[in-house]
Amino acid sequence: MTLALSSCCADQPVPDARHYFSLPDALPMWRGGTVRGAQLAYETWGRLNRARDNAILLFTGLSPPAHAAASPEDPREGWWQRMIGPGSAIDTDRYFLICVNSLGSCFGSTGPASIDPRTGQPYRLTFPDLSIEDIARAGHELVRGLGILRLDTVMGPSLGGMVVLAYAALFPGSARRLVSISGTAAASPFAIALRSIQRDAVTSDPDWRNGQYSRERPPVAGMRLARKLGTVTYRSAAEWAQRFDRQPIRADLRREAPFAPEFAVQGYLEVQADRWVNAFDANCYLYLSRAMDRFDLTAHGTSPALWRRADLAHALIIGVESDMLFPISEQQALAHALEGAGIATRFVPLPCIEGHDAFLVDTERFGHAIGEFLAR
Amino acid sequence: MTLALSSCCADQPVPDARHYFSLPDALPMWRGGTVRGAQLAYETWGRLNRARDNAILLFTGLSPPAHAAASPEDPREGWWQRMIGPGSAIDTDRYFLICVNSLGSCFGSTGPASIDPRTGQPYRLTFPDLSIEDIARAGHELVRGLGILRLDTVMGPSLGGMVVLAYAALFPGSARRLVSISGTAAASPFAIALRSIQRDAVTSDPDWRNGQYSRERPPVAGMRLARKLGTVTYRSAAEWAQRFDRQPIRADLRREAPFAPEFAVQGYLEVQADRWVNAFDANCYLYLSRAMDRFDLTAHGTSPALWRRADLAHALIIGVESDMLFPISEQQALAHALEGAGIATRFVPLPCIEGHDAFLVDTERFGHAIGEFLAR
Numbered sequence: 223m224t225l226a227l228s229s230c231c232a233d234q235p236v237p238d239a240r241h242y243f244s245l246p247d248a249l250p251m252w253r254g255g256t257v258r259g260a261q262l263a264y265e266t267w268g269r270l271n272r273a274r275d276n277a278i279l280l281f282t283g284l285s286p287p288a289h290a291a292a293s294p295e296d297p298r299e300g301w302w303q304r305m306i307g308p309g310s311a312i313d314t315d316r317y318f319l320i321c322v323n324s325l326g327s328c329f330g331s332t333g334p335a336s337i338d339p340r341t342g343q344p345y346r347l348t349f350p351d352l353s354i355e356d357i358a359r360a361g362h363e364l365v366r367g368l369g370i371l372r373l374d375t376v377m378g379p380s381l382g383g384m385v386v387l388a389y390a391a392l393f394p395g396s397a398r399r400l401v402s403i404s405g406t407a408a409a410s411p412f413a414i415a416l417r418s419i420q421r422d423a424v425t426s427d428p429d430w431r432n433g434q435y436s437r438e439r440p441p442v443a444g445m446r447l448a449r450k451l452g453t454v455t456y457r458s459a460a461e462w463a464q465r466f467d468r469q470p471i472r473a474d475l476r477r478e479a480p481f482a483p484e485f486a487v488q489g490y491l492e493v494q495a496d497r498w499v500n501a502f503d504a505n506c507y508l509y510l511s512r513a514m515d516r517f518d519l520t521a522h523g524t525s526p527a528l529w530r531r532a533d534l535a536h537a538l539i540i541g542v543e544s545d546m547l548f549p550i551s552e553q554q555a556l557a558h559a560l561e562g563a564g565i566a567t568r569f570v571p572l573p574c575i576e577g578h579d580a581f582l583v584d585t586e587r588f589g590h591a592i593g594e595f596l597a598r
Numbered sequence: 599m600t601l602a603l604s605s606c607c608a609d610q611p612v613p614d615a616r617h618y619f620s621l622p623d624a625l626p627m628w629r630g631g632t633v634r635g636a637q638l639a640y641e642t643w644g645r646l647n648r649a650r651d652n653a654i655l656l657f658t659g660l661s662p663p664a665h666a667a668a669s670p671e672d673p674r675e676g677w678w679q680r681m682i683g684p685g686s687a688i689d690t691d692r693y694f695l696i697c698v699n700s701l702g703s704c705f706g707s708t709g710p711a712s713i714d715p716r717t718g719q720p721y722r723l724t725f726p727d728l729s730i731e732d733i734a735r736a737g738h739e740l741v742r743g744l745g746i747l748r749l750d751t752v753m754g755p756s757l758g759g760m761v762v763l764a765y766a767a768l769f770p771g772s773a774r775r776l777v778s779i780s781g782t783a784a785a786s787p788f789a790i791a792l793r794s795i796q797r798d799a800v801t802s803d804p805d806w807r808n809g810q811y812s813r814e815r816p817p818v819a820g821m822r823l824a825r826k827l828g829t830v831t832y833r834s835a836a837e838w839a840q841r842f843d844r845q846p847i848r849a850d851l852r853r854e855a856p857f858a859p860e861f862a863v864q865g866y867l868e869v870q871a872d873r874w875v876n877a878f879d880a881n882c883y884l885y886l887s888r889a890m891d892r893f894d895l896t897a898h899g900t901s902p903a904l905w906r907r908a909d910l911a912h913a914l915i916i917g918v919e920s921d922m923l924f925p926i927s928e929q930q931a932l933a934h935a936l937e938g939a940g941i942a943t944r945f946v947p948l949p950c951i952e953g954h955d956a957f958l959v960d961t962e963r964f965g966h967a968i969g970e971f972l973a974r
């Protein structure tokens with residue numbers, strides 16, 4: 223999951239295509255507690271038709287903002303640039319695409335880094351427990367606020383691939399179609415282990431200060447470690463064997479320090495960590511990461527009753543054979559459950575070697591599968 | 599790789615079966631530098647026969663001591679207990695088994711935690727670069743010191759599975775047979791990435807203090823993170839799905855803290871980290887870990903010439919299909935190279951689900967393969 227934030231010149235205003243939606247006050251949270259004065263940042267592409275039945279709601283992975291693609295208001299490349307636009311897989315001549323920054327994140331939506339109106343201070347760890355269900359609910363409130371009774375499609379990759387399942391379970395009849403990409407109905411203990419070590423890296427950094435870090439001194443070392451490990455879990459051994467083999471590190475990434483990086487793959491991890499560390503808030507990261515571990519669709523019932531109630535007409539479940547974090551067996555099981563509930567389901571296992579992140583990289587294969595599904 | 603160190607009562611002397619061998623002074627290191635007054639800790643089982651041709655030299659993985667099995671001098675269980683003994687796979691009625699604590703480690707052999715006789719202070723980061731070749735050379739010096747001209751077998755799992763390759767390459771004719779278990783001729787970029795993140799966790803812990811940590815305050819947080827990630831890489835997703843699924847953490851491992859562990863698998867990681875963190879020296883860990891990344895057998899020539907020169911009669915290469923750190927394709931390639939050089943080679947790919955650590959867990963399958971090979 224690569225962050226798509228271009229840096230911008232200091233003299234020019236940063237282009238911004240975000241809209242903001244005020245969530246109901248106070249917003250009840252799935253595991254208890256409420257959030258006051260919460261808002262959701264979102265961007266849109268294309269036009270909502272008169273019947274208001276051509277909307278696609280797109281949830282993101284853990285880290286991206288709502289800026290999925292360029293637009294006149296913000297011409298910078300988005301995190302899913304090649305998938306979105308007139309004539310693209312998500313055809314904005316035909317569909318009205320809405321991408322939301324997840325509740326709990328830090329790119330305009332309310333989360334642990336936001337100011338609590340009751341105290342005038344950032345929520346930090348006083349933000350209530352965040353669940354995948356809350357991210358789904360916030361998106362649903364936005365959709366209703368836009369006057370859309372039923373989405374054409376609710377779609378999401380990775381964390382977003384979990385959110386769409388919660389969306390369908392919580393709001394029966396709210397979407398005609400569902401697209402879950404490299405998602406799961408419940409994380410495996412292996413994925414939990416890997417994510418929990420990333421959280422440990424942040425919380426054991428003395429600069430985390432129990433969530434009370436200053437803006438000037440965030441837990442950089444912990445966030446760097448977390449991102450490096452995240453990067454390993456998002457890609458695959460086969461890809462790196464092809465891409466880096468045992469090549470030495472690029473000369474410009476070399477540094478003098480004990481146990482400094484020596485191999486090209488280590489340089490790649492350094493670059494990923496550099497890009498991430500000042501772009502994402504540590505507490506927001508912890509909340510979103512834990513929400514993924516905790517999500518378990520069986521909290522909403524069991525198949526096939528759960529899926530019959532959801533009232534979906536069609537579903538597309540995509541997975542990647544080299545994904546170690548959200549293994550293909552989990553997408554296969556999900557597709558099987560949907561089919562078993564009588565939903566016309568297409569399961570597309572892709573042979574990409576880029577692992578979990580393939581949806582960001584192999585837009586040809588993903589574009590083909592999604593474009594064909596939407597065009598039906 | 600599990601540490602097999604039993605705690606012992608404060609009142610009783612700790613049983614100890616270690617012998618110590620003085621390495622040549624000064625010991626030249628593969629990448630330059632020398633070590634003064636170095637010693638190697640080792641244990642033995644069985645008896646060296648008159649012809650001195652029944653010796654097996656066993657190198658360990660990264661973390662274990664020389665105590666591979668119980669003996670009259672030290673009746674505590676060893677790290678490979680079920681593999682070693684009269685009538686066992688490594689039959690100590692027949693073979694004279696020598697297990698060495700690797701040069702660079704901290705269980706009696708000289709390493710970064712040892713006192714530099716020139717300064718009276720621990721070497722720490724002044725210890726010269728450590729290579730897999732140095733570990734092999736130190737073992738070879740011991741073998742010669744014991745008056746053994748040719749080993750029956752040189753054997754090792756994991757890091758030890760690399761060391762045996764260096765041994766055969768550096769000292770042609772020094773062993774009749776070779777057993778490399780879950781080893782590799784050169785680590786993949788994926789394994790390098792995972793190990794380098796573990797080292798980063800240690801070196802970015804402020805308590806590491808550039809290697810100058812005190813005995814009272816070692817880099818506990820960094821070592822804990824490193825061990826947790828190590829544990830993930832040593833096992834497999836399939837094993838954990840079976841073993842932990844999404845069960846909650848055991849009640850006795852629960853604690854009150856932000857983002858505290860919630861799932862059984864997280865409790866398992868905590869226990870592994872607890873066991874490790876005060877048992878292994880951080881600098882030794884860093885040296886040994888980096889040595890694994892750097893090892894590349896092609897530094898000693900290419901197949902088949904390299905292997906012809908090694909003058910081995912038989913080889914056994916074992917791998918595990920679920921090993922993500924030393925993938926089975928690497929053992930297969932190694933077996934292929936040995937075979938291509940005319941060495942009678944048996945390649946045994948095992949269907950264990952325990953990942954890299956399977957050699958410590960599935961001693962039935964490993965015992966069968968090794969016992970059969972040795973008995974031929």
